[in-house]
Amino acid sequence: DAGVIQSPRHEVTEMGQEVTLRCKPISGHNSLFWYRQTMMRGLELLIYFNNNVPIDDSGMPEDRFSAKMPNASFSTLKIQPSEPRDSAVYFCASSLDLSTGELFFGEGSRLTVL
Amino acid sequence: GESVGLHLPTLSVQEGDNSIINCAYSNSASDYFIWYKQESGKGPQFIIDIRSNMDKRQGQRVTVLLNKTVKHLSLQIAATQPGDSAVYFCAEKKSAGNKLTFGGGTRVLVKP
Numbered sequence: 001d002a003g004v005i006q007s008p009r010h011e012v013t014e015m016g017q018e019v020t021l022r023c024k025p026i027s028g029h030n031s032l033f034w035y036r037q038t039m040m041r042g043l044e045l046l047i048y049f050n051n052n053v054p055i056d057d058s059g060m061p062e063d064r065f066s067a068k069m070p071n072a073s074f075s076t077l078k079i080q081p082s083e084p085r086d087s088a089v090y091f092c093a094s095s096l097d098l099s100t101g102e103l104f105f106g107e108g109s110r111l112t113v114l
Numbered sequence: 115g116e117s118v119g120l121h122l123p124t125l126s127v128q129e130g131d132n133s134i135i136n137c138a139y140s141n142s143a144s145d146y147f148i149w150y151k152q153e154s155g156k157g158p159q160f161i162i163d164i165r166s167n168m169d170k171r172q173g174q175r176v177t178v179l180l181n182k183t184v185k186h187l188s189l190q191i192a193a194t195q196p197g198d199s200a201v202y203f204c205a206e207k208k209s210a211g212n213k214l215t216f217g218g219g220t221r222v223l224v225k226p
Contacts (some may be wrong), residue, residue, distance in 0.1 A: 107155070
């Protein structure tokens with residue numbers, strides 16, 4: 001299995017631009033999570049989906065952030081407009097069994113907003 | 115790498131020695147406690163978990179201990195190897211929900 005696939009791995013953009021991060025979960029996994037990692041705040045859950053439906057988006061910082069999961073094999077996290085404080089590594093993770101805490105993480109998308 | 119950097123507590127350990135990584139959790143309602151390992155440039159990787167009705171669980175070269183009285187979790191790595199150099203995170207969740215809350219992380223450096 002290829003694991004969770006994220007793109008792009010690195011993105012550098014200017015303040016005000018739209019950023020779209022993409023994720024392909026592991027086939028058969030029915031839950032998908034978006035996390036953000038920074039030096040100051042560590043790993044933070046932004047949103048998670050179960051069976052393509054957003055369940056908890058309480059971690060989404062503000063209206064500039066949105067996430068979609070149009071089908072079981074694809075999700076996007078969009079930031080519009082981006083700001084320098086959005087610079088972070090964004091991880092996507094998927095899970096088959098939510099009774100435990102075993103998530104499978106992608107390698108992350110490092111975002112730098114200038 | 116992409117993991118949290120400069121302000122992490124760091125544990126330096128000699129290759130072959132045992133490592134003990136500690137974590138204090140806050141939510142007494144949590145039902146699962148999990149340890150993740152994050153190598154430089156990669157996403158976190160599941161190591162081992164333990165349910166709240168247990169106080170010890172062993173895996174391959176790793177042991178997790180849970181002390182609910184003082185809300186303390188530890189990960190013991192036996193015969194630490196260079197490949198064990200990484201940042202280690204504890205995490206907690208409630209079985210009724212799916213939100214996994216991560217701790218701040220500890221960096222382990224294995225000296226040859």
